[in-house]
Amino acid sequence: MSDKLLVMEGIDKSFPGVRALDHCRLELNAGEVLALVGENGAGKSTLMKILTGVYTKDAGRIIYKGEEVDISSTKVAQGLGISIIHQELNLAPHLTAAQNIFIGREFMGMGKLFVDDKVANKKAQEIFDRMNLDLDPKVKVGTLTVAKQQMVEIAKALSFESSILIMDEPTAALTDTEIEELFKIIKDLKAKGVAIVYISHRMEELKKISDRITIMRDGCYVNTVNTKDVSLDEIISMMVGRTIYHNPRGSSKNSKGEVVLEVKNLNRGKTIKDVSFKLHKGEILGFAGLMGAGRTEVARAIFGADKLESGKILIKGKEVKVRQPKDAVEHGVGYLSEDRKRYGLTISETVEENVSLACVEKFTKYGFTNFKTITQLTNDYINKLAIKTPSSRQIVKNLSGGNQQKVVIAKWLLKDCDVLIFDEPTRGIDIGAKSEIYNLLSELVQEGKSIIMISSELPEILRMSDRVIVMCEGRVTGELAIEDANQESIMKYATNREN
Ligand SMILES: Nc1ncnc2c1ncn2[C@@H]1O[C@H](COP(=O)(O)OP(=O)(O)OP(=O)(O)O)[C@@H](O)[C@H]1O
Ligand SMILES: [Mg+2]
Structure with a gap:
């Protein structure tokens, strides 16, 4: 359909000994939050890396704003307005938060010879304020906790002002208050028409934040559902293709040894x-x-x-x-x-x-x-x-x-x-x-x-x-x-x- 912001179809990707994606697909509308779920190794990150030019696909098509596009590098993806918060933190520990956010596109001052940290710091501060984040743009990222580093990654992705924002497990390292802040940001972006792909293993979040859910299993597309029409159990069974048993802790609970x-x-x-x-x-x-x-x-x-x-x-x-x-x-x-x-x-x-x-x-x-x-x-x-x-x-x-x-x-x-x-x-x-x-x-x-x-x-x-x-x-x-x-x-x- 032409009103789709993005259609990925027939996407294949193999690595030596691994078929990571097998005719995978994904459709995204403007202004929606699409959750992408699947077990560890299902291929979620790989699919998103193809969309952002980190990996090249072996086969398939990407149609963006009605036209087929060739996303051959991360720069191309950024140019198209597609940005990603990667699952694995990608920050340079010896640089400041602001320098990390604007890396590769620093504001040049003084006859364009030096990076203008002042401008970068000010811009970073503006983004932090918008995120309600108490963080000094001048602090070296290597000294920050994982959670704060994650917030810097999020700030970086926001700084691109994209049409598509992919969040690969953004909340894995965050606590409840920070997650609430992030959800507010997501709602804001959504209202501005930004489409968000949201990857998470925290199932309860999906209900809260997503409009639709795409389920993947073993590199294949399984289904896409409206969030309000399904229960968590139904999603989980589509994800794993089996029932999960929780063994209770058993007898050792409360026993006090030496x-x-x-x-x-x-x-x-x-x-x-x-x-x-x-x-x-x-x-x-x-x-x-x-x-x-x-x-x-x-x-x-x-x-x-x-x-x-x-x-x-x-x-x-x-x-x-x-x-x-x-x-x-x-x-x-x-x-x-x-x-x-x-x-x-x-x-x-x-x-x-x-x-x-x-x-x-x-x-x-x-x-x-x-x-x-x-x-x-x-x-x-x-x-x-x-x-x-x-x-x-x-x-x-x-x-x-x-x-x-x-x-x-x-x-x-x-x-x-x-x-x-x-x-x-x-x-x-x-x-x-x-x-x-x-x-x-x-x-x-x-x-x-x-x-x-x-x-x-x-x-x-x-x-x-x-x-x-x-x-x-x-x-x-x-x-x-x-x-x-x-x-x-x-x-x-x-x-x-x-x-
Ligand atoms: N660069 C690579 N080289 C070889 N195999 C890879 C590479 N990247 C991913 N894979 C393999 O592709 C498969 C899909 O991985 P992917 O990272 O996309 O999973 P995922 O759904 O994001 O899982 P998780 O929930 O654990 O993050 C896995 O089997 C993984 O080992
Ligand atoms: Mg992943």
Whole structure:
């Protein structure tokens, strides 16, 4: 139909050993929010990368504003008014927020020889104001949290003033308040006639924000539906083609074993203030709080990634000195970072190398590394976690976002730590794989491991934890038995309100 803003049809794309897209299609109207959903590895990002000139298609047509277009580069896409917020953050850490937003099209001053930071800062500030975002345009992006970096990415995409804006999991790293702000921005854009493609694994968001939903499975187009006509269950079953079972946590919930980890009066600048807590054997201790509450900072300090100013860390009753991550690992503590790209993965190496990274010595005897066992164990985890990859030798960079996250999880599972700190473990993970991961966490605690689970998703905290610690502005503001924990009681402590 001619009134469609965009039609993609018959799109094929293969990578070595992977058929990523198989005759895929997508239609988009002006002024609508189209949700694009599918399991990890279904091909959502690939389809959007073709639309934005990151990848070239093997076959198919793209019709934009009634004419067939050849989107051969990202520049061409930008010129056409198609911009994207990528799933993986693409910012230069050594540049400021404003420089990142206007990279490649800096405002030139002084006879066009120098970048005019003043203009860039002012323009960036205007966008931040529009987003209700409290952020200094002059701050170096490398010092920002993942959530703030995500907001900079969003600001960057907004700065292009496009006709089509693609958001590839924009909320994966955001908390509820920021998501609300983002939704306001989306509604604004929509009213201006901008078409938005919205990719998310947070199913409840789809109902809230989208007009229509396109479902993909294994590189193929499945269906497009009006959001108001379908239930979430119907969408999920179109996505996965099967029913998902949630195993309840089972018997270990609430059992209190010996204290395996205790921290006393941890302090680090403004981010960690007098934090103390205990973790018991066989327990999942949930850490809730708003963005910037200090949960990641506490985890990083325990893991030795950041220096503490004062405080004690005790493992099984004995005080230990953790100066670097290596020390923590030696004491049996593992940390799965929320920022997998920076700390969790070496993306240019294979799945196998990444999975065995933290424990090669376990497979090395007399200077001889048993690669066969490593391959076998990696394959076990590929099956267990349903990691979508042609083989254990695939380069991690080539996996879809959610599958990369599963590789980090496999890495720490193989390491066999007694204490595991999971920081946003299911971020970007599809609904089926999420249940698999929940089942694995339950198994781990049943085997006697202990887990700290930091999560911004309250349903996840409530479902998985035996106990919940809530932080606000660097302090522990509340501790709740799971029976007393609910959305309200947690939010009360997270915002540190009296009642
Ligand atoms: N550059 C690449 N080289 C090889 N394979 C690739 C490459 N990019 C994507 N793939 C493969 O294509 C398939 C589709 O990946 P894609 O990233 O589009 O999935 P997705 O739907 O975005 O998943 P997720 O929800 O995990 O982000 C996956 O099997 C992935 O491993
Ligand atoms: Mg993706």
